[in-house]
Amino acid sequence: MNETIFNKGVDITHALLSLKISPGDRVVDATCGNGHDTLFLARAVGQAGRVYAFDVQSRAIEQTQARLAQHGLSERVELIQAGHESLDQYVPRPVRAMVFNLGYLPGSDKRRVTQKATTVMAAQKGLALLAPGGIIMIVIYAGHSEGALEKKALHEFSAGLSQQEYNVFVIDLINQANNPPVVLGIEKVK
């Protein structure tokens, strides 16, 4: 296989999620934005699976809806215009995988950015919904001020998780310029 995986946070995330997601699974996109991750998840769960996709902005929900419709995959996805910090009100247990792509919607209002308190709260709630063997993948952009705060808060939160219950890892692209994203993963053991 000549394809590279480790040049982009999103590619790393999709490659690892591919190892975890099977047809029929229930999964979550915590920040659907332009719908790229939602489309990936909709393909991965197949016809019998279900994707719950969240975003606070109507523009993001519309963009994701359009992308899914273009690929004939709308039926597999529940689009929810709400903050991911309330995901426990919408998503039943068990969840196989969850993805967060933090920051702001490209080409949109940069003030509508994910925030450390709600991001950590959503990750906590997400862990409670995960099936054993399930995974949360978070792509963090620490090059802007709120992103740096999110990175610190997420590291503190996840480093404190019980080793018996979770495997926590970080992928840092250490030879790349311009603050490349950091990928944080939390796999549930039991």
Ligand SMILES: C[S@@+](CC[C@H](N)C(=O)[O-])C[C@H]1O[C@@H](n2cnc3c(N)ncnc32)[C@H](O)[C@@H]1O
């Ligand atoms: C980097 S974009 C996501 C990109 C997207 N995953 C894709 O594939 O195109 C981050 C998104 O998070 C959304 N967001 C910000 N705060 C949020 C919250 N509390 N809950 C859910 N989404 C939120 C923003 O509106 C923005 O669309």
